[in-house]
Amino acid sequence: MSKVDIESLKVELRRGTQIMMVLSQLNNKEYGYSLLEKLIDKDLSIEAGTLYPLMRRLESQGLLESEWDTTSTRPRKYYEISDFGKEVLDELLKEWEKINEEIMKIVGETNE
Amino acid sequence: MSKLIDKYIYDVTRRLKEEEKEDVGNELRANILEMVEDENNEEEIKNALYSLGSPRQIANSYRNYKGLISPMWMGDYLYTLKIVLIILGAIGIVFGFIESIQNIESEVIFGTIFEVFFETLGNTISSLLSGFAIVTLIFIAIDRHGEKKDEWKIEDLPEIPKKTDLSISRTGSIAGLVATIIFGFIWLYVLYYSNLYLGWFEVGGEWVIDQSIFNLEYTRLFVIVFGVSLLIEAIVYAFKIKYAQWNYNLLIMYVISKIFSVVVVVVFLTGDLISVDFITRVSTELTFTYSEVENFINIFLRTIVGIVIVANVIDLISLYFKKIRYLK
Numbered sequence: 001m002s003k004v005d006i007e008s009l010k011v012e013l014r015r016g017t018q019i020m021m022v023l024s025q026l027n028n029k030e031y032g033y034s035l036l037e038k039l040i041d042k043d044l045s046i047e048a049g050t051l052y053p054l055m056r057r058l059e060s061q062g063l064l065e066s067e068w069d070t071t072s073t074r075p076r077k078y079y080e081i082s083d084f085g086k087e088v089l090d091e092l093l094k095e096w097e098k099i100n101e102e103i104m105k106i107v108g109e110t111n112e
Numbered sequence: 113m114s115k116l117i118d119k120y121i122y123d124v125t126r127r128l129k130e131e132e133k134e135d136v137g138n139e140l141r142a143n144i145l146e147m148v149e150d151e152n153n154e155e156e157i158k159n160a161l162y163s164l165g166s167p168r169q170i171a172n173s174y175r176n177y178k179g180l181i182s183p184m185w186m187g188d189y190l191y192t193l194k195i196v197l198i199i200l201g202a203i204g205i206v207f208g209f210i211e212s213i214q215n216i217e218s219e220v221i222f223g224t225i226f227e228v229f230f231e232t233l234g235n236t237i238s239s240l241l242s243g244f245a246i247v248t249l250i251f252i253a254i255d256r257h258g259e260k261k262d263e264w265k266i267e268d269l270p271e272i273p274k275k276t277d278l279s280i281s282r283t284g285s286i287a288g289l290v291a292t293i294i295f296g297f298i299w300l301y302v303l304y305y306s307n308l309y310l311g312w313f314e315v316g317g318e319w320v321i322d323q324s325i326f327n328l329e330y331t332r333l334f335v336i337v338f339g340v341s342l343l344i345e346a347i348v349y350a351f352k353i354k355y356a357q358w359n360y361n362l363l364i365m366y367v368i369s370k371i372f373s374v375v376v377v378v379v380f381l382t383g384d385l386i387s388v389d390f391i392t393r394v395s396t397e398l399t400f401t402y403s404e405v406e407n408f409i410n411i412f413l414r415t416i417v418g419i420v421i422v423a424n425v426i427d428l429i430s431l432y433f434k435k436i437r438y439l440k
Contacts, residue, residue: 032139033146049165052143053173056136068138074146077139 018046020096022054023063023081023089031076055079063088116157117144120167127171136174180248181255189251191283193244198287200243201236203294208235278358278435285356289349296342303338306331323393326385334380341376344369358435367428374424381413 021044025035032052039046058064063085069076081089121140125133145151147160164170181189212231302310307324348369351362386409395405 031146032143047165048143048147048163049170050173052140052164053170056139056174074142075138076142076146 014045017096018050018054019058019063020089020092021046022051022058023085023092026064026079026081026085029078029080031078035079058085114151114154114157116154116161117141120144120161120164123167124171124174127168128174132174140170181251185251185255185258189247192251193247195283195286195290196243196247197240198283199290199294200239202287202291204236204239205232206295208232208239211235280352280356280358282353282356285349285352289346289353292342292345292349296338296345300335300338300342303331303335323390324387325390327387330384334376337376337380341369341373344372366431370424370428374420377420378417381417385413 021039022035025038030038032048032055035055036046036048036051039051055064059066059079063082064079065082066077066079069078121137121144124140125137128136144157144160144164147163148156150156209228209232212228212235306326307328310325348362348365351365355362391402391405391409394400395402398405400408
């Protein structure tokens with residue numbers, strides 16, 4: 001398999017997990033760039049061009065809440081996880097653990 | 113404030129819905145400004161913009177879905193489009209040809225061929241385009257307003273077409289069925305109003321029919337007979353779609369429908385079809401005797417009968433050699 005194929009498979013695999021990353025880091029208010037820096041500090045790989053639209057989409061789905069802060073010199077749009085977002089995150093994390101167990105189990109069996 | 117940022121944001125937001133343009137623009141601007149330390153440093157801004165990615169890509173990520181028709185409906189959309197375009201193409205060619213033949217303006221033969229060809233082509237293309245537009249609009253509506261969850265039942269699953277020498281293309285059968293129904297109904301209509309459409313025309317400002325070719329009572333009688341023939345053909349097509357391959361039942365139905373339709377055509381053409389008044393009219397207009405015209409028409413009709421019979425015999429023989437001998 002060529003290198004390009006592997007990369008696009010990895011991107012696809014990551015896409016679903018990025019929602020969990022973002023939701024889990026928004027217990028306190030963050031704006032786009034501050035969240036990006038926070039994720040990068042924790043060695044999580046996500047690009048700005050992916051993160052910003054994702055935050056907006058999660059907001060439109062009711063998982064995040066947002067408000068503009070225009071009091072400081074630079075206006076910023078702050079995001080925070082909503083109650084519904086917390087429920088969804090719990091569900092997603094459970095699902096993630098389940099998938100993880102299943103994969104490990106099946107891969108382990110094959111490798112024996 | 114940097115012009116580059118303005119241009120970038122414009123290029124992103126022009127691809128978005130009107131109501132979200134402003135908010136997305138503001139947020140994007142705020143985020144870009146956070147990414148640079150010095151708002152006047154062009155190099156820094158360029159790096160920030162490159163790290164965001166192309167405006168098209170960003171705009172695509174902001175939009176919730178990427179095409180007019182989501183992947184859920186794409187397959188059905190393409191399949192419907194294929195069938196509709198086949199049918200409309202056929203109809204466009206036939207009617208474009210008839211229409212352009214009726215209104216020839218050119219006086220030289222080459223000009224006539226040219227004119228008919230391009231008018232037919234134009235007619236066909238415009239009917240294909242409107243077919244494409246209508247199918248696409250319908251699917252966009254289904255996509256937007258239909259159930260997001262794809263409800264289905266086991267019973268809805270189609271039969272897997274067996275890839276044997278006996279298989280019949282479902283697409284072809286569906287196109288055939290629709291074309292048969294459309295052309296069939298046009299034919300029945302023309303028969304029923306044969307006094308209006310087929311005749312000796314007097315051109316006097318408008319086309320006025322002066323003498324119909326056919327006996328109206330005779331063609332109206334045959335509306336019923338052709339209607340039955342049409343129904344039988346439609347039923348055979350329906351079974352072709354259902355089985356998607358040849359079997360004995362289908363073969364028997366197919367042969368019966370062929371024989372029936374040939375008999376109907378032969379009886380129709382050899383009966384009391386042409387009106388006495390029409391023959392009289394033609395013989396006076398073209399200075400022939402009545403029996404000469406009658407003879408000529410008879411030869412013409414018998415030739416058609418011959419062609420119909422031969423064509424159908426060839427069809428059945430080729431069916432035998434291509435398909436039936438593989439039946440076990």
